Amino acid sequence: MRKLLLLVVFATCLIPAYLWHASYGLDTRSAPGSIEAAVARAVRAWSVPRAAKDLGNPMGCTPEVIEEARVHWAxxxxxxxxxxxxxxxxxxxxxxxxxxxxxxxxxxxxTDGELYYVIKNGVRLTGMPAFGEPGNEDHSSWHLVCFIRHLPKMTADEEIQMRELNPKTRQDLDEERQEQEFLNGGAVKH
Ligand code: HEC
Structure with a gap:
């Protein structure tokens, strides 16, 4: 009876998973469907401990804190x-x-605590890395929570300033150097 039950569970879970995989593969081009996204979000919400969710942000979200976090975010x-x-x-x-x-x-x-928990610990099976030191209550992650609260009010000027702070590839740096040489009247190399 137990074996039969296991067989039924196996068939109901793995066969559709196999057929799904055979038709769509494991590519990441398409976005997850709305049901899959809702289930994943709910599972993640359950996995965050209650005590972590209830933590309040110990930092005051002052303009200085938001500014520091904006640089960090960029x-x-x-x-x-x-x-x-x-x-x-x-x-x-x-x-x-x-x-x-x-x-x-x-x-x-x-909640602030939930966002902090994700920044500090990351999210398994997704691209979201863990940024916090284990054990420590790191202030920069709380500052980032302040910045996430600020996102809906962000101005176009703030966004433009952030472009300067984004990580640059070698190609970006070469282009910047060439532009500078051009502006200084020097030769332009391609
Ligand atoms: C390499 C890509 C990557 C980087 C870099 C990254 N994230 Fe994420 N982040 C993700 C992905 C993917 C998700 C979605 C995870 C999920 O579906 O549960 C995510 C989710 C989140 C969430 C949860 C949002 C929600 O609505 O549930 C927060 C908060 C977050 N990231 C904050 C940050 C912060 C702050 C940084 C920088 C310190 C950062 N992330 C850097 C990929 C990234």
Missing amino acids: DHCATCHANNGSGETLLGRTMYPRPPDMRRGPTQRQ
Whole structure:
């Protein structure tokens, strides 16, 4: 009887999974469907301990704190999340699951403690890395929570300033050098 039950569970779970894999493979081009995204979000919400969710942000979200976090975000987070938190970047658009648009309700409705927990510990089976030191209550992650709260109010000027702070590839640096040489009247090399 037990074996039969196991066989039924195996057939109901693994056969559809196999057929799904055979038809779609494991590529990350398509975005997860709405049911899959909702289930994944719910599973993640359950996995965050209650005590962590209830933690309040010990930092006052002053303009100075938000400014510091904006610089940090531009350097460490914007590659996937974009400067404005939309997730519209080359990496963000092709990851599975996609980074969410953090200006919207599903992110903004989470508690400060929940956002902090994700920044500190990362999210398994997604591209979201863990940024905090284990054990320590790191202030920079709380500052980033302040910045996430600021995302829906961010101005176009702030976004433009952040472009200067985004990590640069060798190609970007070469182009900047060539532009500078051109502006200084020097030779332009291609
Ligand atoms: C390499 C890509 C990558 C980088 C870099 C990255 N993230 Fe993420 N992040 C993700 C992905 C993908 C998700 C979606 C995870 C999921 O579906 O549960 C995510 C989710 C999150 C969430 C949860 C949002 C929500 O609505 O549930 C927070 C908060 C977050 N990231 C903060 C940050 C911060 C702050 C940084 C920089 C210190 C950062 N991330 C850097 C890929 C990244």
